[in-house]
Amino acid sequence: MGAAVVRAIKNFNLENRAAREISKAKPSAAPRHPSTRSLLREQMSGQADIKGEIVRKDDKLLSLLRDVYVNSRDPVSSAQDKDARTPTEPKEFRLPKGNHFDINIENIPKGKVSIVEALTLLNNHKLSPDTWTAEKIAEEYHLEQKDVNSVLKYFTTFEVKILPSEDKKAIQSK
Secondary structure, rough: OOHHHHHHHHHHOOHEEEEEHHHOOOOOOOOOOOOHHHHHHHHHHHHHHHHHHHHHOHHHHHHHHOOOOOOHHHHHHHHHHHHHOOOOOOOOOEOOOOOOOOOOOOOOOOOOOOOOHHHHHHHHHOOOOOOOOOHHHHHHHHHHHHHHHHHHHHHHOOOOOOOOOOOOOOOOOO
């Protein structure tokens, strides 16, 4: 509640106050002390040749600057450099395994699996680990052996079990 009141007070007549600040004369430099003013005059009068040096253009330096020619190119990234050296090999694809053809997957690169295939191979290994070994899965899906071992070690499929409670009676169907 207090924040709303403070905000209302801060924003009261805001546009008029902003316009008034903008229309004010711009601040000028602070006035110099009289002793400083006299010291500056002495320095400028005694060093007139330095003031001329600052303003004067040096023809020798200008001629050297005209001879300078800058030619720059963007640096080639290492990825582009590798692509330029080795021609790209055509990727090998394989057809999806199983009967999940309702999904619009036409081909899968070798070394990769779809989500459905990953769940299928995990479930097959879980149900019968003797027949679906890591070697057979790697051969079947064209995968690396170490990748299959890691997947089987660190991933598992969910298993949903619905258990009836002990104290409630089950509803009898008629």
